[in-house]
Amino acid sequence: MPVTHIQKNPEALTLTVTSDFAVPVRRLWDAYADPRQLEKFWGPPTYPATFTRHDLSPGGRSEYRMTGPNGEHAGGYWEFLSVEEGRFFEVIDGFADEQGRPNDQLPAGRMTFSFEETATGSRLTMVQHFHSPEDMETLLEMGQAEGIEAALGQADAVLADLRSFASGREVEIQILSDTQVRASRIIRGSVEQVWQAHHDPELLRRWLLGPDGWVMTEATAAQQTGETYRYAWEPGVGVEGEPFALTGELKEIQPPHREVSTETMEGVDGPPTLNEQTLTPVEGGTLLTVVITYADAQMRDMILGTGMAEGMEASYARLEAEVLG
Known part of the structure; x- marks a missing residue:
């Protein structure tokens, strides 16, 4: 499993997930930049994601839905606050309704993604920042930490698939x-x-x-x-x-x-x-x-x-x- 460390910090109102991968940073970054790849591991195995919008640029937005085993949908969105290509991006991460609009009934929060080189490949550090102890409790009770760990468990197979997403392929x-x-x-x-x-x-x-x-x-x-x-x-x-x-x-x-x-x-x-x-x-x-x-x-x-x-x-x-x- 690529997830190597999960830390819940109620004082700082953060959830930190650290993952290590045996690929260069550029390969890992591109898996997040390409919606075809990202949707293969962003949702847990039983709730695969479909990205209908993905703009990895400052001021951009992503919209996706996860589909459950009985056809039920759970929507989400990212609003990109900042992007440093190949190294870092920061988003507002929230839930969405069937039309892709923010679902104000559920908490939204700030999430950062940091990419760095390691001796064996690359490391991704994801930090979820919660607005309040109540928001943190709600999302953790919904299984956010377990969902992220299960989702990232699929990433190695995606990263190993170079041919499907390489340049030179047709439309x-x-x-x-x-x-x-x-x-x-x-x-x-x-x-x-x-x-x-x-x-x-x-x-x-x-x-x-x-x-x-x-x-x-x-x-x-x-x-x-x-x-x-x-x-x-x-x-x-x-x-x-x-x-x-x-x-x-x-x-x-x-x-x-x-x-x-x-x-x-x-x-x-x-x-x-x-x-x-x-x-x-x-x-x-x-x-x-x-x-x-x-x-x-x-x-x-x-x-x-x-x-x-x-x-x-x-x-x-x-x-x-x-x-x-």
């Missing part, structure tokens, strides 16, 4: 719920480079093309909240297909880590999707994550069936080759 699509999917890929470039490639019209025309042979005829990017964007394509010479365009409104932007926008295909009836894109630095480049929310499962499955993953992969591979070198 991975995961179904999160009836209405949400997550697309993930590591792009070989810095966060700033990948962000710029998504907002510079000239760069967009070089890589955001989908399958080979298509031409981007318009790249009007949105740069500020409330602005609209429009991207249009047409088939090149000898390529079959009909011209089409995507448009939407920029709802939220936090350069260079996160942006949220709606998306609609022109001429197609139906509600827009909501696309939440996050860029996170990891070993090998930038982890690009897009959580897409659809109106219903039917719409989700219809769009997945169009070859969305293949089109995304072709574009991201072109981004690496032609824009980032």
Whole structure:
């Protein structure tokens, strides 16, 4: 078991959990930066977690739900107060309702995560700071210490799995719920480079093309909240297909880590999707994550069936080759 020490300090109102791992600090950090990995060990074995948002950056936020053996859900969130890449982050850690909103009926507290190198690998020190003796008693009676220990007991297997989360892999699509999917890929470039490639019209025309042979005829990017964007394509010479365009409104932007926008295909009836894109630095480049929310499962499955993953992969591979070198 990686947990080596648990200390409950009623005077200081803290719970400290120390864990040691036989991997470099960077590998351990990336397991917390990547929601695909984090959700494999954040919840206890009988309550696995699903992260529907994970922004490991100052001012960012994470939202997750843990699903019990009978399908019951327990929600949680992190609000990131500070982040020092590869070394430390601090969050407000709390419970959430079914809509992801803070559950004020249960205590929230401050939690710090410190990563350091050791002679045999790396060490993680987690410290939960409680607001009051009553909050500490409530959460410990709910089994917080035992839950953390059980959850971290799964981390070694995740850390040993290098191939599943390494750079060079194609776009991975995961179904999160009836209405949400997550697309993930590591792009070989810095966060700033990948962000710029998504907002510079000239760069967009070089890589955001989908399958080979298509031409981007318009790249009007949105740069500020409330602005609209429009991207249009047409088939090149000898390529079959009909011209089409995507448009939407920029709802939220936090350069260079996160942006949220709606998306609609022109001429197609139906509600827009909501696309939440996050860029996170990891070993090998930038982890690009897009959580897409659809109106219903039917719409989700219809769009997945169009070859969305293949089109995304072709574009991201072109981004690496032609824009980032």
